[in-house]
Amino acid sequence: MITLYGMYRSRATRNIWALEELGLAWQLKPVIQAYRLEARGVDPASAGAALNTRSPDFLRLSPAGAIPVMEDAGLILSESLAINLYLARKAGGPLAPKDxxxxxxxxxxxxxxxxxxxxxxxxxxxxxxxxxxxxxxxxxxxxxxxxxxxxxxxxxxxxxxxxxxxxxxxxxxxxxxxxxxxxxxxxxxxxxxxxxxxxxxxxxxxxxxxxxxxxxxxxxx
Ligand SMILES: N[C@@H](CCC(=O)N[C@@H](CS)C(=O)NCC(=O)O)C(=O)O
The missing domain is CATH 1.20.1050.10 (Glutathione S-transferase Yfyf (Class Pi); Chain A, domain 2)
Structure with missing residues (x-):
């Protein structure tokens, strides 16, 4: 099962689109941009704040502090366009490079x-x-x-x-x-x-x- 960390309102859209096209099993773990919390008047560092791009737990996964991040059987990958190229190669078929x-x-x-x-x-x-x-x-x-x-x-x-x-x-x-x-x-x-x-x-x-x-x-x- 592939895990995608991010939000629909982020560059994760391109990965979600690709995952749906490729028919891969996946789940979304919500991680929100810190600036979105701030815009809602929530301090991203506060104890009750949702997992966000500045949360220590997320930064351990992705030191760049940006979504999306993908996890697949121990592989942790950031950069949304690279994630899509990986997903296509993994799934194969017409969406993937043939050579x-x-x-x-x-x-x-x-x-x-x-x-x-x-x-x-x-x-x-x-x-x-x-x-x-x-x-x-x-x-x-x-x-x-x-x-x-x-x-x-x-x-x-x-x-x-x-x-x-x-x-x-x-x-x-x-x-x-x-x-x-x-x-x-x-x-x-x-x-x-x-x-x-x-x-x-x-x-x-x-x-x-x-x-x-x-x-x-x-x-x-
Ligand atoms: N080049 C990266 C850019 C990632 C990026 O900047 N993501 C934004 C959301 S679309 C983000 O997480 N920003 C973090 C923040 O503002 O706290 C990619 O394509 O994945």
Missing amino acids: AREEALMEQWALYGATGIETDALEISMAYAKGVAEGAEAAIERASDRLRRPFAALEAHLGAHSHMVGGRFTVADINMAEVVRYAQPHKALMAAFPRVTSWLDLCQARPAFQKMWAAREAEAV
Whole structure:
């Protein structure tokens, strides 16, 4: 049984989506971000606080103090995109790399998503989640401008390929879709990249995504 430590309202979404797609047995052990407790007026260090990213028990598992973390038969793994690549290799099947070349391409796209897209996309997501306050709009535009180059790379790739890797839906699509999702609230940016938008729509129409998303929406903010 795979244990995932985290919350639906975190990058654990990508792992939950992958676990559902892969049909692996898993359980969620809730670990909440310390800042969410603080936002609720709860001191993360207080005795009654829920297990959180600053709890000593969690820090023993993950010194980085970040969710998600996965545990599988003694293997403790952090970094959500690496967790997904592990899960796909473990389960095998069409979502997994079929050879070393596909594996390399999946790693390439995961690293590109993490280093070239996620920070700016997350800035957009956070600004929209807070409600686009005055001042946030300029930050959104700057992040959006920075995303145009990597999104153009994705647009070109999806012009020549139906999916990120291997001409089929794989874990590489899950990883990239979950990174790109953070920019989705910025409709003007998405509209400029129609292939990225329709690929993302197709990824998010999958039952495993829909199931994960419904549970995420039901979780307290
Ligand atoms: N690169 C890491 C980032 C992990 C991360 O930053 N997680 C956030 C939640 S999505 C977190 O746990 N933050 C800790 C905190 O704010 O206390 C990954 O992809 O897993």
